[in-house]
Amino acid sequence: MTVNRDVYRQCTNECDDAGARMAAVDLTTHPGHLARRLQQAHYLLWTTMVSEETTSPQYAVLNTLVAEPGLDQRTVGERVGLDRSTVAEVVGRLDRRGLVDKVRDPQDGRRSLLRPTDEGLRVHRRLGVRAARMNQVFLAPLAPDEQAVFFDLIRRVTDAAEGLRHPAEPTAAPG
Amino acid sequence: MTVNRDVYRQCTNECDDAGARMAAVDLTTHPGHLARRLQQAHYLLWTTMVSEETTSPQYAVLNTLVAEPGLDQRTVGERVGLDRSTVAEVVGRLDRRGLVDKVRDPQDGRRSLLRPTDEGLRVHRRLGVRAARMNQVFLAPLAPDEQAVFFDLIRRVTDAAEGLRHPAEPTAAPG
DNA sequence: ACCAGATAGTCAGGGCACTGAGTATTTCAG
DNA sequence: CTGAAATACTCAGTGCCCTGACTATCTGGT
Numbered sequence: 001m002t003v004n005r006d007v008y009r010q011c012t013n014e015c016d017d018a019g020a021r022m023a024a025v026d027l028t029t030h031p032g033h034l035a036r037r038l039q040q041a042h043y044l045l046w047t048t049m050v051s052e053e054t055t056s057p058q059y060a061v062l063n064t065l066v067a068e069p070g071l072d073q074r075t076v077g078e079r080v081g082l083d084r085s086t087v088a089e090v091v092g093r094l095d096r097r098g099l100v101d102k103v104r105d106p107q108d109g110r111r112s113l114l115r116p117t118d119e120g121l122r123v124h125r126r127l128g129v130r131a132a133r134m135n136q137v138f139l140a141p142l143a144p145d146e147q148a149v150f151f152d153l154i155r156r157v158t159d160a161a162e163g164l165r166h167p168a169e170p171t172a173a174p175g
Numbered sequence: 176m177t178v179n180r181d182v183y184r185q186c187t188n189e190c191d192d193a194g195a196r197m198a199a200v201d202l203t204t205h206p207g208h209l210a211r212r213l214q215q216a217h218y219l220l221w222t223t224m225v226s227e228e229t230t231s232p233q234y235a236v237l238n239t240l241v242a243e244p245g246l247d248q249r250t251v252g253e254r255v256g257l258d259r260s261t262v263a264e265v266v267g268r269l270d271r272r273g274l275v276d277k278v279r280d281p282q283d284g285r286r287s288l289l290r291p292t293d294e295g296l297r298v299h300r301r302l303g304v305r306a307a308r309m310n311q312v313f314l315a316p317l318a319p320d321e322q323a324v325f326f327d328l329i330r331r332v333t334d335a336a337e338g339l340r341h342p343a344e345p346t347a348a349p350g
Numbered sequence: 351a352c353c354a355g356a357t358a359g360t361c362a363g364g365g366c367a368c369t370g371a372g373t374a375t376t377t378c379a380g
Numbered sequence: 381c382t383g384a385a386a387t388a389c390t391c392a393g394t395g396c397c398c399t400g401a402c403t404a405t406c407t408g409g410t
Contacts, residue, residue, distance in 0.1 A: 023303075025303055032214075033255075034330065040397075045339065057367095067199035089365080139206060142332065149324060151204065153324065156317065161220055162212075215367075230395070248359070263361095265396080
């Protein structure tokens, strides 16, 4: 009765009635928005429960180098899911703080070979304990079986999306 | 037989055998790492399928202003989950591109009141369609019931983590 | 009317993340 | 052996994201 299409057309700026609202979307059904919120929530918890100076990506890089000392930057990026530029920044910070050792590969002058220093190993060990604790708190709202589902669903979505970027690795000739 | 503890202690830098590996963790069991990967995967898909110039956070802000024109920055940040500084940046960009209108509140000189421009409404409408398509692609690896679980789990973890930051809003005196 | 505290926004600074251009090095075809 | 392509890295530019310090404004108690 009171609200018809003409009113809807007019009220662009003045009123904030059902007309304007109808055009908007519920962000809580947008996975990207949820992913960002999740990531932020984690960031916050990390800085309070794990470390203020060593960030989660830095720990990821350090962890990779503990697992496989002597990796070059490109491979590290592959392992943790970062592009060359970002890896360079993160490694640069770790290097400046004396947590990793960065040397030119004598065999291949393009590469920088990375390995954790003793201090890097110590930091890695210390943060590992704290990170485990933080993960427990972070995942506390989920039952154990839900946590498994949580991991599975996120991994599947992420892997599929990344697959869209790197279509058909040349393992064999496509049909 | 071949590998014992002594070897483990020595090989800090030279070899990358089981000893070093044992100290490292599997990042795929770290929710924070998965969250970051998920967010990046989404970012990538957004820029290719939705828009190169308007980012997902920008769309989130725009969408909020379409739903509730006349909001101030602080409230927008509350809605989309961003702090004041980030909101200021995002709004600044939207303003510079003429997608939102930013005026001083005559009633309260501290506030900036925001509303989408006509161009902002057009962009919002166009991106909404594309975003919906993108979400379908993004969530395609999950069955419909899994998608519901996906949303539910992420929301619960995120809400709980944010609850840790804002403990006990003063709605009533705690026990 | 006044001043202390709360509130909204800005700014500086640090870190993550990407693209695209440019450099150095290696590799491989001819 | 030589030049083109591939590769590893760096650098510039843009944008998101936070904290902490600062400014301007408003509010409430005296």
